[in-house]
Amino acid sequence: MLTAIITMCILAAIFGLVLGFIAIKFRIEGDPVVDKIDALLPQTQCGQCTYPGCRPYATAIAKGEADINQCPPGGEATIDALADLLGVDSKPLNPENGIEEDVKTVVIIDEEICIGCTLCIQACPVDAILGAAKQMHTIITDECTGCDLCIPPCPVECIYIVPIKDEVSTWKWPSPQAPQMSVKIQQKSAGAQ
């Protein structure tokens, strides 16, 4: 009886030491779940989810404070990916956060009107606006995420939203029309579904 207890204690001590060593040696910095969630978000940093950027939203999701359906730029695809990652049911986008736009956009500055106030530069989350005080500003469209955060601060309303033009190299084949039975049967099957 005593031998058994001692053996168990020794084993417990050994395993404790091993686990303790591993915990220190293979310590993971940061929260990997937050990283994984953050990797799925579109990184527009638009704040429509009510958090100040994609990573804070990811942190909130990981903590269970935010729902997965608060990201309008990511839309359905992002919600599905998040649901997949977190093992929860997918749900439609929360309309309070905004609606999913079909066409991706960027902004441009009307350089004639710009007065060089630098307010938009301070608002841009990805440093995509170039300019200096009392100098004309311009947008580096390749870097623009289309978050539109620069539009409200502009005192002269010289920033416009423009859709990203489809190019031959980025064009996508449309999804074919779903197969259809004759109208009569289709109604039936729709009812069954």
Place this chain on the structure above:
Amino acid sequence: MSDTQTKLWTFPGGLHLPEHKDISTNQNIGNVFIPAKLVLPLQQHIGESSELLVKTGDTVLKGQLIAKANGYVSVPLHAPTSGTITSIEEQAVPHPSGLSATCITIETDQKDEWVDIDKPADYKIMDPSALRNRIREAGIVGLGGAGFPTFIKLNPGERTVIDELIINAAECEPYITCDDLLMREYASDVIQGIQIMQHALQAKRCIIGIEDNKQNAYLALQQAQKESNATTIEVTSIPTIYPTGGEKQLIKVLTGKESPSQGLPLDIGVVCQNVGTAVAISHALLNGKPLISRIVTVTGNGIKQPRNHEVLIGTPINELIEHCGGYDNNVQQLIMGGPMMGFNLLSDQVPVIKTTNCLLALNENDSSSAMPCIRCGACMDVCPVKLLPQQLYWHAYAKDFDKIQDYNLFDCIECGCCTYVCPSQIPLVQYYRFAKTEIWAQERDKIKSDHARERHEFRIERLELEKQEREERMRKKKAALQKNKQKADPKKDAIAEALARVKSKQKNSVVESKNTENLTKEQQQKIEEIDSRREKQSPALNKKNDNPNESDKNNLTE
């Protein structure tokens, strides 16, 4: 060697299709005609689009370089005839999207005046890399339809040994006959082009695979091979099964080797080139002519005079069709490429480009709507890559792009066999194309979002750093102020000391009056009385009482 029957292999699946090839093989290749204007898109190949070298108003000569290669996966572009550049702007290009891209428009002068062309090169003494450069400078891309820069395919890398060079002369798609006619009329050029490629690749053996429905071309090539005594080249007739002309399928049939999934033929020591490319290489090296024209099959029951034509790159398709007698009255659709793998053109106001092998105008239009999948498995039986088309379809339909890649979507060659046999007429290939482009778009978005994240994090870091710097500056300023205060202290001390001195003097001024010793009680009382009265009367008086002696006197006198 060509007489010996080479052992052939087979690939899974495939179809026997109605050929419709005789429509356009009755006549020889039509001669080049010069249209009023040529429209040259800067991108006619896979990779980066070429970089402009000319501007509006420039006059150019035939064969003159008008755009140079931009990056490694890119080739230059030459003027197909002499004339004036009238515009450089966005114009519709032959693409399933019907979108526009930057094009150079040349108004031709009908003189067809050549620029000084490169001297014919003796390729046998040339270094393979110099040879590849020459091929690149001639703007040659794969003429089979994909348009991949040829010089890259001829560069296997130093370590890779190329066992076989396979020449794709199968031309397996219905209607298309441009390679057939090319082989009949340019057989010796084909052999010469192959010898140049063999030299560039240092390949010991070359097999030309021709489908057995092109007997004339087969005989012509055999003849040319015998004449040029090219013993390392084998001309092989292969059974006509669609899609034998697929690169990996042809390699399997001719060598028995199977290309790895999502790999290149290069991985198994094989390089495959189109027969038209061989001719273009021969013209570039032996005649010094860049790629400025190609042979295009204009065919289908929607064309009045179907025929193969040698066409300048950039010729507007509507003019080419006009040149072929125009459309039949009932024409329904115009396809670039073959009926299986080609795509519908939204307009005929687009130019012929380097990869335009066939223009197919048809009177019928397959607008039958798709019906639900009945899981018959016919698509699986015909798939030449042994994929599961039905599974791919389900996942593409559900937009489950992770799952669809598990079923090796990217090994699909889009041959169209599955769509052809589908009894429910589901446009399967269109689903795969949709899924592929969607996945590519997602990958692009991922790269972009990673970049945005990096920039956002950098911005936060920068703002934090700026804040810290500002705080540091403030702290330093405060510290400096403190120091200055300390420096100023001696003066203040002096002032304070002086003040203290004065105060103490004032205090001391209320010195004890003299002659107060030995006073009588009466006198003492009197003094106290006076003192108290004086204080009551005016406390300020005490202060005025600067002269103690006087006060004493007063005291005394009173």
